[in-house]
Amino acid sequence: MHFLFSRSARLRLFFPWIAGAIYIGALTAAIYLLFADWAYDDPYIVYRYARNLAVGQGFVYNPGERVLSTTTILFPLLLAGASRLGLDIPQVARLSGAFFIACGGLLLWELARILRTRAAGWACLLLYPALPLMLTTIGSEVPMYLALCLAALICYVHRRYSLASLSLALATLTRPDSLLLGVVLLLHYLFWVSKPFPWQSAAIFVAVIAPWMFFAWHYFGSPIPVTLMAKQFQGTLTISQKFAPGLAALVWNNLHESYFAAQAILAVCGVLFSLYGRRDWVLLWGWSAVYGIAYTLLGVSRYFWYYAPLAASWIAAVGVGIAALVNLGERLTPARKISLPLIGAIAGSITLFVFVCQARSVWFVQEKGDLRYASYRAAGEWLRENTSATSKVGTLEVGIIGYYSERPIVDFAGLIQPEVAPQLANQDSYEGAARWAMDRYRPEYVVLREDVFPSLEATYLAQFCRKVFAIPANSPHYPWAVNIYHCFAEEG
Numbered sequence: 001m002h003f004l005f006s007r008s009a010r011l012r013l014f015f016p017w018i019a020g021a022i023y024i025g026a027l028t029a030a031i032y033l034l035f036a037d038w039a040y041d042d043p044y045i046v047y048r049y050a051r052n053l054a055v056g057q058g059f060v061y062n063p064g065e066r067v068l069s070t071t072t073i074l075f076p077l078l079l080a081g082a083s084r085l086g087l088d089i090p091q092v093a094r095l096s097g098a099f100f101i102a103c104g105g106l107l108l109w110e111l112a113r114i115l116r117t118r119a120a121g122w123a124c125l126l127l128y129p130a131l132p133l134m135l136t137t138i139g140s141e142v143p144m145y146l147a148l149c150l151a152a153l154i155c156y157v158h159r160r161y162s163l164a165s166l167s168l169a170l171a172t173l174t175r176p177d178s179l180l181l182g183v184v185l186l187l188h189y190l191f192w193v194s195k196p197f198p199w200q201s202a203a204i205f206v207a208v209i210a211p212w213m214f215f216a217w218h219y220f221g222s223p224i225p226v227t228l229m230a231k232q233f234q235g236t237l238t239i240s241q242k243f244a245p246g247l248a249a250l251v252w253n254n255l256h257e258s259y260f261a262a263q264a265i266l267a268v269c270g271v272l273f274s275l276y277g278r279r280d281w282v283l284l285w286g287w288s289a290v291y292g293i294a295y296t297l298l299g300v301s302r303y304f305w306y307y308a309p310l311a312a313s314w315i316a317a318v319g320v321g322i323a324a325l326v327n328l329g330e331r332l333t334p335a336r337k338i339s340l341p342l343i344g345a346i347a348g349s350i351t352l353f354v355f356v357c358q359a360r361s362v363w364f365v366q367e368k369g370d371l372r373y374a375s376y377r378a379a380g381e382w383l384r385e386n387t388s389a390t391s392k393v394g395t396l397e398v399g400i401i402g403y404y405s406e407r408p409i410v411d412f413a414g415l416i417q418p419e420v421a422p423q424l425a426n427q428d429s430y431e432g433a434a435r436w437a438m439d440r441y442r443p444e445y446v447v448l449r450e451d452v453f454p455s456l457e458a459t460y461l462a463q464f465c466r467k468v469f470a471i472p473a474n475s476p477h478y479p480w481a482v483n484i485y486h487c488f489a490e491e492g
Helices: 007-034 043-054 074-084 089-114 118-130 142-157 161-174 176-192 199-219 226-235 243-254 258-277 279-298 304-336 340-368 373-386 399-405 421-427 430-441 454-464
Strands: 393-395 409-411 445-449 465-471 482-487
Touching: 007 089, 007 118, 043 074, 043 089, 043 399, 074 089, 074 161, 089 118, 089 142, 089 304, 118 304, 118 340, 142 161, 142 176, 142 279, 142 304, 161 176, 161 199, 176 279, 226 279, 226 421, 243 279, 243 304, 258 279, 258 304, 258 340, 279 304, 304 340, 373 399, 373 445, 373 465, 373 482, 393 399, 393 430, 399 409, 409 430, 421 430, 430 454, 445 454, 454 465, 454 482
Parallel strands: 393 409, 393 445
Antiparallel strands: 445 482, 465 482
């Protein structure tokens, strides 16, 4: 027992925890400061659910309308708790995103340590938090969902199945497509782990998920978000690009970047190396493959955050590719007199080159931001200050406008009113669906970016509405003009 009282032993015991805490704290602060003003439209739907829940209006987007228009459950619950404490919901969401991205880097490092590819872990510590695609999801539930999935994977590899089930259940409540990872782990256990089935672990998963399932069936009529149907109908539009073609376009458009080409080579080498000697990495690759196949079969339209799970596996594969280079160098050292420091220097230089290129892209991304934010927020605030609390507002992008207006929203894309979504296929355009929604729900106000729906503006809005507020294009603060119409009469 003497080691318990040895200062050096205590330092060795606690140093990994201290180093991890410093890494997460410093990285969280750096990412948050860099992306403190980052915003895009979709997460504001979640923020509105959280705020309505916090003020006692229920888990709804429009008060009085029990429609499940969010794919995340746990994230708005956490945001609602923060709101009850008086904290700003968008800022808390961005801070949590920074924290969970930092956690993701550390979790990949831990996974690489367990799988005896330490060089991959060091690369992931540096590259994962500097991945532009990952950082652009800040403010959404995606960083939290990926961190929980990685935690579940680590617990599973450790054979700590109860903790793996708990992590997977929390991930599923954060985003239901976490179940795809569960499918991969279940199949691996059934076919490659020669042990009795862990019924206790399965019971933990069911116990965590079941309360939400019962609540959703009673409250909404179904636990399946209506957004899934809306995104599928959006994918049928002629102007839309589905998930698989969008992924191909994303890869093709980045191949001209030298660092991305280097990443691609390393990623291929990493996957091949893992198949040869580090086969537990196949769990991560298998999750990505099942995820990509599932989203392709669903036929949803492309959204950049859909590719974040694949990007996480991509960075891991790059890290394993760097580990493969180090492993090759170690094998050649005795025969070819290649020094290990030289191999380490080459691997480190490649990692640093990729990191610097990624960081450069991150800087450009965070400076650009979402060009709609300022205009949409201004429109929402004008509606809140100049309309009655019961005035219905029709618009195409409902996140930012809906959050800041605090008014009942009619959604022309079918995310809030599920009856609108099939009209996207029937009309083959957002404009046709908007006209149908106008006739069906009769919003008193309509908010549109100028020239988005020219026919609707020239016909219906010109005849039955009048422009009451305009935000002129004033680049760069207001790059697009936004008009607000007051509709004062019904057609016919």
